Structures are given as structure tokens and as C-alpha cells.
Amino acid sequence: MFAKPWFGIAKQPPYFSALLFLVALAPLVGLPAVLWSDFTQGTRFLGSEPIKELEHGLGEWALRFLYGTLLITPLRDLTGWNWLAKHRRTLGLFAFAATAEHLLTWVFLDLQVVVDTLVGWDEVVADLVKRPYLTIGMVAFVLMIPLAVTSTKDAIRRMGKRWTRLHRLTYAIPVLGVIHYGMAQKKDIEEPLMYAAFLFGVLGWRWWIARRRAAEVAQATA
Numbered sequence: 526m527f528a529k530p531w532f533g534i535a536k537q538p539p540y541f542s543a544l545l546f547l548v549a550l551a552p553l554v555g556l557p558a559v560l561w562s563d564f565t566q567g568t569r570f571l572g573s574e575p576i577k578e579l580e581h582g583l584g585e586w587a588l589r590f591l592y593g594t595l596l597i598t599p600l601r602d603l604t605g606w607n608w609l610a611k612h613r614r615t616l617g618l619f620a621f622a623a624t625a626e627h628l629l630t631w632v633f634l635d636l637q638v639v640v641d642t643l644v645g646w647d648e649v650v651a652d653l654v655k656r657p658y659l660t661i662g663m664v665a666f667v668l669m670i671p672l673a674v675t676s677t678k679d680a681i682r683r684m685g686k687r688w689t690r691l692h693r694l695t696y697a698i699p700v701l702g703v704i705h706y707g708m709a710q711k712k713d714i715e716e717p718l719m720y721a722a723f724l725f726g727v728l729g730w731r732w733w734i735a736r737r738r739a740a741e742v743a744q745a746t747a
């Protein structure tokens with residue numbers, strides 16, 4: 526069913542996991558570090574609206590990681606690199622972490638909620654209810670929580686078919702994410718449209734592969 530491994534790479538190259546981890550970690554650590562530098566050293570890496578830039582950057586990275594999780598299966602089929610499969614979990618967890626940072630940036634830096642006195646939480650709730658794009662983003666984030674919690678090997682084993690059903694949410698979450706992005710943009714929606722088109726392409730590709738696979742199984746058992 527799978528292609529012969531491209532370039533004969535049937536096994537994962539050494540250090541691939543560590544490299545992927547470091548590359549994925551870079552924006553999640555780098556963006557807040559750059560903001561820190563702007564605030565404390567007076568640098569202007571993030572321009573005149575550094576908090577907005579951080580929010581934007583983390584939101585885009587959340588989408589990129591989500592897309593990464595969707596791309597693994599078609600890439601594996603295309604290249605025959607079956608070892609890619611286990612990295613879906615890594616990318617999924619990074620998507621969750623990026624979204625959590627994005628959410629925390631909004632709460633603590635944008636709205637400036639003060640933790641110890643709990644000042645500002647009413648504004649968080651009011652905004653979440655009042656602005657549909659925030660409600661949609663929040664729904665996407667809440668749906669990511671059970672996926673992150675059940676991403677362990679033990680959960681996969683314990684939950685069986687229920688795990689597969691639950692993890693179908695990996696299709697709904699990027700769709701909600703991209704709708705949230707489009708609605709958050711006040712004017713220039715070219716970029717969210719490009720993200721939406723790409724998502725449409727990836728989901729279409731996956732649907733086509735699933736259909737082809739089902740037809741092959743039906744033929745083999747006929």
C-alpha cells in the first residue's frame with residue numbers, strides 16, 4: 526500500500542526526533558524572548574505593537590503545527606517514510622502549547638489580567654461571549670485538551686476504538702482555527718484565505734487517500 530521509501534530512508538535518520546523538537550520549540554521560546562528583549566532592552570524586533578505581534582506569531586504557529594499533524598499521513602504515504610507517523614503526536618502537542626501561549630498572551634499581556642488580585646477576569650469572560658471569533662478560538666482550544674491528555678501510548682491502548690473516534694477532532698480543530706483567524710482579521714484576509722485554501726487541499730487529499738484505501742480493502746475482500 527505504501528510507496529518504496531524515498532532515497533532508501535526506511536528508518537528514521539539519527540537525531541531526527543531531537544532536531545524536530547528543537548525546530549518546533551524555537552518559535553515558542555524565541556517569540557517571547559524577543560518580546561522580553563523589546564521590553565527590557567529597548568530593541569524593536571516586534572515593531573510598534575509587540576504584544577499584538579507576539580499574539581499573531583503564536584496564533585500562526587499554532588495553525589502551522591496543526592497543519593503539520595494533518596500532513597504526516599499523506600507525506601508518509603507519498604514518501605514511504607513510515608517512521609514519520611510517531612511525530613504526529615509531537616506536532617499535536619506543540620500545536621496545543623502554541624495555542625496555550627497564544628491564549629495566555631491575550632489574557633495576561635493584551636487584556637492585562639492581574640493574577641493575584643484577579644482583576645480583569647470579567648473582561649476576559651465578557652470578550653469571550655461578545656466576540657464570536659474569540660468564542661470559536663476558545664472552542665478550538667477546549668477541544669484540544671482531551672486530545673493532549675489522551676496522547677499517551679497508555680491512553681491509546683486503554684481507549685481502543687474510542688481513541689480513534691475522539692482523535693477525529695484533529696480535523697475540526699484546524700477548521701475552527703482558520704475560521705477564528707479569518708474573523709480576527711479586520712481587513713486583510715488574504716493570509717487567512719491562503720491558510721483556508723491549503724487546509725481545504727490537505728483535507729481533500731486525505732479524503733481521497735481514505736477512499737482509495739477503502740476501495741482497495743473492499744476489492745481485496747471481495
Ligand code: HEM
Pocket residue numbers: 577580581583584585587588624627628631635659662663664665666698701702703705706709710
Ligand atoms: C486552535 C486555536 C487557535 C488558533 C489556530 C488561533 C490562531 C490565530 C491567528 C493565526 C491569529 C492572527 C490574527 C492576527 O492578529 O492577524 C489569531 C488572533 C487572535 N487570537 Fe487566536 N487562535 C486560536 C485560539 C485562540 C484562543 C483560545 C484565544 C483566546 C481566547 C485567541 C485569541 C486571539 C486574539 C485576541 C487574537 C488577536 C486578534 C486581533 O488582532 O485583535 N485565539 N489567532
